[in-house]
Amino acid sequence: MKGLFLGSAMLASVAAFATPANAATEIQWWHAFTGRLGELLAEQVAEFNGSQSDYVVVATHKGNYSETLNAGIAAFRAGEQPHILQVFEVGTATMMAAQGAIKPVFEVMAEGDAPFDPDAYLGPVKGYYTTTDGKMLSLPYNSSTPVLYVNRDALAGAGLDPDTELATWEQVGEVLDALKAAGHACPLTTAWQSWVHLENLSAWHNVPFATQENGFAGLDTALAFNGPVQVKHIQTMGDWARDGKFIYAGRRNEGGANFRAGECALFTESSAGYAGVKAEAKFDFDIRPLPYWSDVEGAPQNTIIGGASLWVLAGHDAEEYKAVAAFLSFLSSTDVQAKWHQNTGYLPITLAAAEQTRAEGFYDANPGTQIAGEQMTGKAPTANSKGLRLGSFDQIRGIIDEELEAVWAGTKTAQEALDTAVERGDALLRRFEQANR
Amino acid sequence: MQKRVTFKGWLLPLLLVAPQVVVTAVFFFYPAGQAVWQSLFIPDPFGLSAQFVGLGNFEFLLTDPYYRASFVTTGVFSGLVTIVSMGVALVLAVMADRLIRGSGTYRTLLIWPYAVAPAVAGVLWLFMFNTRVGVVSWYLGQLGYDWNHVLNPTEAMGLVVVASSWGRISYNFLFFLAGLQAIPRSVIEAAAIDGARFWTRFRTIVFPLLSPTTFFLLVVNIVYAFFETFGVIHTITAGGPQQATTILVYKVFADGFVGQDLGSSAAQSVILLVVVGLLTIAQFKFIERRVHY
Structure with a gap:
């Protein structure tokens, strides 16, 4: 303890002597990345810090997404909040509702005189974090969308053509039948069931997930994912689960381990799972767009994103916000974005980064990596496919997980389960509305 | 009649109990009071505003069938954890007590699991029972049993009970062993000379004489099952799956830290406080009477 005190006193005095007349402005960035993603993030920070001498960004890991958000909230309550907080997409409504706690990105950029063109960002990515009147509140950072991964060897092993069409769920159903008939133990598995099979399913088929434009138009939104399209899909999945064609592995991305080990033939997962599959899979695989039901009019529409964005928190000096603006425009620069996209499998968040990646020949060398981007941008987003903005959404996802598990276990029909999930979720939405009135 | 020693005057006794009162006030009454106060509001997560709802949070909770079901889940879970961890520990302690050689090694080995943090214990058990790559689930598969705690509520409950009890067995074992060794040998030998066999001696002499230890462990283990099994779950x-293992404490965490619903979370901790208080009073009132000191 004494040593620690002495040490910090020495550090402080060294810092006092070493500080030049115009000290660099230090800004704090709290994030949720570890492993490879954490290293890539640290590289970005080091590159920014090395590129100029006015500002220093200090990045700190604060646990997983939920923990990072909690750390940010707790710090805000204590008056110790960081400048930039990485918040996952389901925390978006919570952040947006916290008017006094955030400083919208468009404001930070305007005040900081940073070059900023909201139209440079991919529409569906931008839309998720933008108000209905077009103001960008947080900066998209890591965004992904679900795609279908195919184990080509498994298809060939079951006597199927590995290039067989898998564009629709009807076609997927036939392939699952064939795999099952050939004795395959795990024809289909998934990660993030609510995100892929309800949230994206709804957007992909242009049906509402919730009223009030999926929550974009107001806090008085109610869940609506118990419509015929969703019920049909979940019931079909439930039937597949009963017949051993769909194997449920867990609520998060547990299924990924099974797919990468070669146990499962088909796998619906985030495009950001690409790096892991590529590194580990000892079989021939490819990536297909997320399937759709061919009998739904207007499908496929476009899929929505998952991932996180960067929120600027209120309560700091103008000079510090200038530093934040400089850093955020560095992060959205084309080179940084193109590199991030190619290394991680996350979507490029700007059109220019996507173009550059294409021009560099990355998509030709890594077939399938362009699919996520195409799936997002194929059509202009509608009110049903802009994204979701629901309060308490982390908990609502938990409820959906629970009810879906009842369907996979065969104890509830899809209609019963989704009706219950809607009812339980609505109760939380009403509480959120009350808390943020 | 007990002889009572009394102080003259009030100052000294007050001074002597003051540190304890201060500690309790700062670390217990103040936070508990805060929880009660907060349970009357629905605040926003950032603490920018709060709305007074009176008993609204309690009404919201008690009309929620999933919250009421959580009481049953908690009861089943704590009951099972207490029975399993105390039962196994008692058997092991009785056996260790009879050992003459190698008892030191045996005891040390039995104490080890207590050093493993609950969250780590959870991960260990999860690995063994992982539905796809777990060792145990693989062997069960070979025997024709399809283990899937991810979907099967009974198996999920079984797994968290085993994982929670495992580390706790060491703790209980220590107390039981100490309790057993405190029983005078002469009493047991006298019974043996009278012709009482092991099981009769255990039932009529050892177990009753062990009752203070058993009672202490009962209280401590139930509190453990209520509050400290969070990491495992x-x-x-x-x-x-479907809230089958959502015990009350886990719901406090899920609503407060995942859901940012601090009003509901505070109301739940108040309810939990009342439940554990009542439980402890009941234990002291009804079970302690049968304990021989």
């Missing part, structure tokens, strides 16, 4: 099932 968080790592193994996260409360699923």
